[in-house]
Amino acid sequence: xxxxxxxxxxxxxxxxxxxxxxxxxxxxxxxxxxxxxxxxxxxxxxxxxxxxxxxxxxxxxxxxxxxxxxxxxxxxxxxxxxxxxxxxxxxxxxxxxxxxxxxxxxxxxxxxxxxxxxxxxxxxxxxxxxxxxxxxxxxxxxxxxxxxxxxxxxxxxxxxxxxxxxxxxxxxxxxxxxxxxxxxxxxxxxxxxxxxxxxxxxxxxxxxxxxxxxxxxxxxxxxxxxxxxxxxxxxxxxxxxxxxxxxxxxxxxxxxxxxxxxxxxxxxxxxxxxxx
Amino acid sequence: xxxxxxxxxxxxxxxxxxxxxxxxxxxxxxxxxxxxxxxxxxxxxxxxxxxxxxxxxxxxxxxxxxxxxxxxxxxxxxxxxxxxxxxxxxxxxxxxxxxxxxxxxxxxxxxxxxxxxxxxxxxxxxxxxxxxxxxxxxxxxxxxxxxxxxxxxxxxxxxxxxxxxxxxxxxxxxxxxxxxxxxxxxxxxxxxxxxxxxxxxxxxxxxxxxxxxxxxxxxxxxxxxxxxxxxxxxxxxxxxxxxxxxxxxxxxxxxxxxxxxxxxxxxxxxxxxxxxxxxxxxxxxxxxxxxxxxxxxxxxxxxxxxxxxxxxxxxxxxxxxx
Numbered sequence: 001x002x003x004x005x006x007x008x009x010x011x012x013x014x015x016x017x018x019x020x021x022x023x024x025x026x027x028x029x030x031x032x033x034x035x036x037x038x039x040x041x042x043x044x045x046x047x048x049x050x051x052x053x054x055x056x057x058x059x060x061x062x063x064x065x066x067x068x069x070x071x072x073x074x075x076x077x078x079x080x081x082x083x084x085x086x087x088x089x090x091x092x093x094x095x096x097x098x099x100x101x102x103x104x105x106x107x108x109x110x111x112x113x114x115x116x117x118x119x120x121x122x123x124x125x126x127x128x129x130x131x132x133x134x135x136x137x138x139x140x141x142x143x144x145x146x147x148x149x150x151x152x153x154x155x156x157x158x159x160x161x162x163x164x165x166x167x168x169x170x171x172x173x174x175x176x177x178x179x180x181x182x183x184x185x186x187x188x189x190x191x192x193x194x195x196x197x198x199x200x201x202x203x204x205x206x207x208x209x210x211x212x213x214x215x216x217x218x219x220x221x222x223x224x225x226x227x228x229x230x231x232x233x234x235x236x237x238x239x240x241x242x243x244x245x246x247x248x249x250x251x252x253x254x255x256x257x258x259x260x261x262x263x264x265x266x267x268x269x270x271x272x273x274x275x276x
Numbered sequence: 277x278x279x280x281x282x283x284x285x286x287x288x289x290x291x292x293x294x295x296x297x298x299x300x301x302x303x304x305x306x307x308x309x310x311x312x313x314x315x316x317x318x319x320x321x322x323x324x325x326x327x328x329x330x331x332x333x334x335x336x337x338x339x340x341x342x343x344x345x346x347x348x349x350x351x352x353x354x355x356x357x358x359x360x361x362x363x364x365x366x367x368x369x370x371x372x373x374x375x376x377x378x379x380x381x382x383x384x385x386x387x388x389x390x391x392x393x394x395x396x397x398x399x400x401x402x403x404x405x406x407x408x409x410x411x412x413x414x415x416x417x418x419x420x421x422x423x424x425x426x427x428x429x430x431x432x433x434x435x436x437x438x439x440x441x442x443x444x445x446x447x448x449x450x451x452x453x454x455x456x457x458x459x460x461x462x463x464x465x466x467x468x469x470x471x472x473x474x475x476x477x478x479x480x481x482x483x484x485x486x487x488x489x490x491x492x493x494x495x496x497x498x499x500x501x502x503x504x505x506x507x508x509x510x511x512x513x514x515x516x517x518x519x520x521x522x523x524x525x526x527x528x529x530x531x532x533x534x535x536x537x538x539x540x541x542x543x544x545x546x547x548x549x550x551x552x553x554x555x556x557x558x559x560x561x562x563x564x565x566x567x568x569x570x571x572x573x574x575x576x577x578x579x580x581x582x583x584x585x586x587x588x589x590x591x592x593x594x595x596x597x598x
Contacts, residue, residue: 109381117352121376127342128377131349138331139353158373161342168337 004050006217012084013045013217017245017272019080023096024260030097031259032105035249036150037077039181039214039240044081046220047146056086060111065143066132068116070125071150071179073257075107078115087114123156125149126176130166133174133233144228146175152184155193166233167206174233176207179214181242187253202235214238245272278427283458286426289321290451292390294426296321298433299358303329306437310350314340314361320390322360340365344373344387351383356437362396363389363405363446371411378442379415386436386443393448393483393534394576401567405446409511410539412444419443419465420511424486427457428509435465448483448534450573456487456507468515474502476597477528480518482508482541485532488577491584492532492591499588501597503530511541519548528557528596532587534577537562559594561587 004012017038024032048054052065069078079096082088088103092113095101102110106120117128129147136143153159166174178198182189189195203209208230212219220238227234242256243249246268260268286294296317303309303325315338317326326333336343340361347357360366366389367374378385392405412420421436421443423429429447436443456471463469468480472493481489486507493503504527506518522529529549531542542560549555563580570576577583581590 117348118376118380121372123341124345124373124377127345127373128349128352130342131346131351132353133349134334134346135350135353135355158339158341158345161337161339162345165336165339165342165346 006221009045009049009217012049013042014272015084016041016044016077016080018269019083019093020076021260021265021268021272023076023079023093025265026094027097027259029259031257032076032097033073033257034076035183035242035255036071036179036181037074037080038244038246038249039242040074040077040148040179041244042215042217043148043177043179043220043238044077045084046217046224048081048085050221051224052146053143054085054114056114059087059114063141063143066116066129066145068125068129068132068145068147069107069119070147071122071153072106072119073150074148075105075119078107079103082114085114122150122153123158126159126162126166129174130162130169130171133171134169136173137171142173144173144175146177148177148179150184151178151180151182151189151195151198154178154195154198163202163205163207170231171233172228172231175228176202176233176235178235178237179240180237181240183242183253183256185256199235199237202237206232207235208232209235209237211237211239214240215244247271278430278457278460280458283427283455286430287453287455288451290453291423291426291429291447291449292319293321294429295388295390295433295447296325298430300325300328302434302437303332306356308354308356309437310334310355310357312336312343312347312357312359314338314343314365316361316390319362320360320388340370341373344370344377344385347385348377348381348383351385352381355384357385358388359385360388360390362403363392363408364403367405367408367411367444374442375415379417382417382441384440384442386445388445388447390447392446394573395448395450397571397573397576400570406536406563407539408444408446409533409535409541409544413512413539413544417441418512420446421465421509422446422448422482422511423509424483424507425449425456426453427455428463431463432509435463439465446483453484454487463509466510466513466515468518469507469509470504471507472503472505474504475527476502477530477591478504478506478522479530479532480506480508480541480545481532482511484534485582488582488584488587489532492587495584495588496591499592501591508541511544514544514548516548519545520552523549523552523556526556528559530559530561530591530596532582533562534582535562536565538565557596559591559596561590
């Protein structure tokens with residue numbers, strides 16, 4: 001780490017957000033899961049721009065870090081990050097949600113394009129990540145496994161089965177990152193199924209856990225730099241805002257999955273700001 | 277290697293412990309093998325395996341959903357994984373995980389449903405495994421294997437190590453499992469094995485019902501009805517060529533399975549026959565669609581007419597032979 005400045009990563013996050021909006025707009029009436037993609041855009045910039053050991057020219061290298069998108073509804077955000085990191089090209093972005101295309105709303109495993117698993121079914125990615133981290137340990141490889149979950153996804157019991165096993169196995173190469181944007185499909189999470197204090201709970205189960213502002217590039221970088229030094233799996237709980245960066249989407253459950261009208265698209269792009 | 281002594285020993289311990297015993301013999305020569313168990317190591321003969329090859333074994337606790345996800349993650353990194361639990365929990369508790377992570381991504385994981393069918397008869401309906409054929413048939417890429425006895429359990433377990441893609445291995449029967457195979461034989465996944473020839477009808481049987489069908493055929497012999505018996509150890513991909521051949525020969529088919537009638541072997545055979553212009557008659561014998569009163573293994577089979585005399589009687593009553 002240390003090659004990119006915070007300003008450069010902020011610019012990458014803006015690019016990711018703009019690509020998310022473009023894909024959503026061009027998807028037309030089909031729309032996209034735009035709110036949750038925007039809430040994890042800063043994390044994706046930090047991971048793909050700085051933290052992860054990846055190479056778009058050698059996407060299946062055995063020693064590559066693995067990114068597991070467990071909250072598959074944010075595939076549009078993942079595609080945008082893969083585009084910014086050189087794994088996807090313009091044609092791929094234009095093919096988002098196209099009939100018979102390779103990039104549907106929930107991503108399909110395609111390691112050559114940086115997609116490690118088929119996503120869309122919530123509550124399974126951490127288990128998959130355990131398998132991947134266990135394989136690294138067995139083979140003596142030092143790659144890390146970054147699993148991104150949503151706060152709503154943590155309603156699933158299977159997440160907690162995986163949490164307990166990751167702790168039991170002391171999988172220090174495993175990073176569980178929760179995008180806690182406080183919302184899910186039916187509205188505010190607190191009114192649907194109140195979750196425990198995620199950070200404290202994960203720490204009590206045996207994780208090295210911290211809570212960060214998920215829209216602060218500096219805090220995110222610090223969390224990744226300082227964690228992973230104990231004999232435990234790592235949990236990073238990100239305090240985020242659904243729809244972050246677009247005023248009319250922020251904290252509005254209507255934008256969990258939606259389509260964009262032309263005026264909305266233009267306003268949103270303007271609010272994200274100019275490319276550097 | 278199958279021989280009389282091994283067959284008898286395996287028969288005594290039953291199919292699920294045979295499975296674990298055989299894997300222990302394969303671990304050293306297959307470093308890519310990983311075995312996951314949902315707190316069933318002792319129930320599946322895996323204690324020796326777990327102690328001798330701890331690096332190739334992981335007990336995930338009573339958490340079948342997580343087990344399938346972890347198995348998928350390991351398989352994605354090149355391991356050949358067996359994931360083991362009692363049949364209803366191995367198949368139904370984590371069905372969506374099997375469909376999405378194993379089927380969709382076509383990963384090398386064999387889900388092993390131990391003590392399937394009525395093996396745990398007195399435990400009641402929660403512990404019966406009666407639906408797996410039906411469930412697994414509808415998952416693309418999935419193979420379904422159903423060994424006739426402990427020798428075939430050993431053979432299929434080894435065979436699966438060289439197969440690509442997901443599979444479901446369904447282990448039926450109890451300790452003292454009747455022996456069908458006493459010596460080495462050829463087995464190809466997807467090809468049924470003829471056991472007995474006969475011109476009036478053909479039993480297509482699977483799992484424990486192969487042995488019962490052979491005995492039923494002997495009962496029918498005395499009635500002047502000549503019945504062939506085939507061991508359908510692979511439910512998917514089904515041996516369609518055999519069904520077409522029997523249809524061409526106008527041989528009525530009787531399917532016998534320790535499995536729910538809806539969606540099982542009989543339904544799979546019917547699907548093939550219905551594509552034929554003039555399908556032969558088909559009699560499906562198995563377990564009716566109801567929750568039965570619990571009892572020991574033989575009691576449960578008898579309730580469903582799955583014994584040689586009842587099978588023979590059902591065949592005669594159906595008046596299949598012209």
